Amino acid sequence: MSAATVGWSSWNHFHRNYNETLFYETAKAMANNGMKALGYTYVNIDGGWWAGSDTGHVTRNQSGYIQVNKEKFPNGIDKLIEFIHSQDLKWGHYTDGGVHFCNGDKPASYGYEEQDSKLFASWGIDMIKIDACGDNGLSSQKIMTTWEKNLNATGRPVLISNCRNSCLLPKAWQSWCPDVANMWRSSGDIGASWQRVMNNLKSLIGAGEKGGPGRWNDPDFLEVGNMPLLESRSHFSLWCVTSSPLIAGNDLRNMSKDILNILTNQEAIAVNQQYSGNAGDQVAVNGSTEVWAKPLMGTGNYLNHAVVLLNRDDKEEQTVTCPFSSLGMSMGIRCQVRDLWSHEDMPFALGSVQRSLKPHDVAFLKLSNCTQA
16 A cells, blocks of 8 residues: 555444445445545445444354354355455455454454454455454554564455554654554544544644655544535545545445535545655644645645645634745745635735635645746
8 A cells, every 4th residue: 555545434424333235335336426436445344243243242163263243244244345346446344453342342353363364364355454442451562563463474465554553642653653554543533523523633733754655644534424514525625635544434325416526526635645755734823723734746846735724713714824934935936726626726826825714614725836936
């Protein structure tokens, strides 16, 4: 994996309330609604797929191999993954690296890493999210290193998503993280509210230098479509400009055209998928307004930049300004401005760009063709 991961996950909208039909139908929706064509590749399951889900007891056979919930998956997860692959999509699986899952079901994967890795690889998984609800004080580094070793031993390439196993939490950066995972949670769980999205965004302040090809910060999956339209658009913009994984978390089978248009904004996704030295970071703050930006490939003496102007205020319209000095350019620089939501080229801006924004709104802009005025 070089660019940030793009796909869909069951958790944010469905939690553990699903069966195999959801995944068959979601894969078909991704293939037919234009998402797959724009790079949405992974269909991810989350908690609740094991036999014994929500009973407190996980069923494993005498050899320690975990069993699948037959009520939810009467045809088996392996058959479902075959179908996912037939659609030219990839399967993302889920486990907990500790002694129990997040709902208390146990045993989870601790002590069973070899069996679980072999089983999941035999099914043909392409990605795994390894949670940490049941770590019970266990070493995060040991958990993740053990998983990476066992997955590599299967011979199957698997993208590893480290969910809350100590990378940017606590704030002291753990240098071992990119050695054993392709993406790592920078925050606690997200939720379908503006405050929760802003809390998770905050975890990325100063983290842009940590992300890069094959190793990405993950402020959790998208709540686009589970929130009001304006907030959904702002949320998507901020995850794009920070190179965060774009893992949709809504019901793709039943979404409005407006939400689909957000998730399939080709120019926004292109920003997310580019990398030119920094994954994206906060570059300016003024009261309840912020500027987030990332460098993009360009020509001439100056890099292009993607910029998100953000009004975090809950009540008041605010004017948000991005001085070009915050992007490492002098105030005497002029740049072409393109609005990535209206898809319109705007007049050149000299020294700064600003917009008046409603509460919780953003402007998502691309600066290019920057020259000395």
